[in-house]
Amino acid sequence: MHKYVAEFIGTFALVFFGCATVIFMRAEVGLLGVAFAFGLSVVAMAYSIGHISGAHLNPAVSLGMLVAGRMSSRDFSGYVVAQFIGAIAAAAVLYLIAEGKVGGYDVAANGFAQNGWGQYGMLSAFVFEAAATFLFLTVILGATQNGAASAYAGLVIGLTLVAIHLAGIAVSGSSVNPARSLGPALFAGSDALSQVWLYFVAPCFGAAISGYVFKVGVTRQMVATA
DSSP, X not given: OHHHHHHHHHHHHHHHHHHHHHHHHHHHHHHHHHHHHHHHHHHHHHHHHHHHHOOOOSHHHHXXXXXXXXXXXXXXXXXXXXXXXXXXXXXXXXXXXXXXXTXXXXXXXXXXXXXXXXXXXXXXXXXXXXXXXXXXXXXXXXXXXTTSOGGGHHHHHHHHHHHHHHHHHHHHOOOOOHHHHHHHHHHHOHHHHHHTTHHHHHHHHHHHHHHHHHHTTHHHHHHHHO
C-alpha cells in the first residue's frame, strides 16, 4: 500500500508543479521554464519516494517496467490506479486555484495545460509521443538496472524529461504520460478529451517496445559495454 500512496503523491506533484507552471507562469518562464518544471518535479520525486515505489509517476513507465519483467501485474494495476487518481486530484486542485483568479479564469480561452496537436498533425504528434516515450523508458530502464550508477538515476531521468519537453512541446504538447494528459483534459473540455486517446496509445506503445527491447537484452548489453 505504501508504494501506491507514494505513486499517488509523486504523480500529484508532477502534475501540480508542471501544469501549474503552464497555467500560471508560462508567459513569465517560457517553454524552457515549463520543461524544467516537469523535469525537476521528477528529480524531486525520484529522490524522495524512489526508494518506496521507484517513482514511476506515469502509467506508460509502469507498463514498460511490466513488459521488461521489472514489476508484477498486481503492482502494475495498483500503480496505474494511483497515478491516474493523483493526476486527476492535482488537476482538480489547480482548477480550484484558477477559479480564484480576480476577474475569473477562462479555460476555453487560456487552456488548462492540456496536451493536443494543432500546429503539427495527428501523425506527427503520435510519432513524437511514441518515440520520446521509447527513449524515456530506455533511459529509465538503463539508469536503474543493476550495475548502473543509481545515485544519479533520478537526475538523469529528470533531465531526460526536460529534453523531451524542449524537443516536443510544439509538436504534441510533450506528454509521454497518460495520467498527466488525462487530469487536465477532464477540466479543459471536449476538444481536449477528444484528443486524449493519443496520449494513452502512443506513450504506451513506445514504452512497451522499450520494455521488450530491454527484456530481450539489447539495451542491457549496450549499457554494459558502454
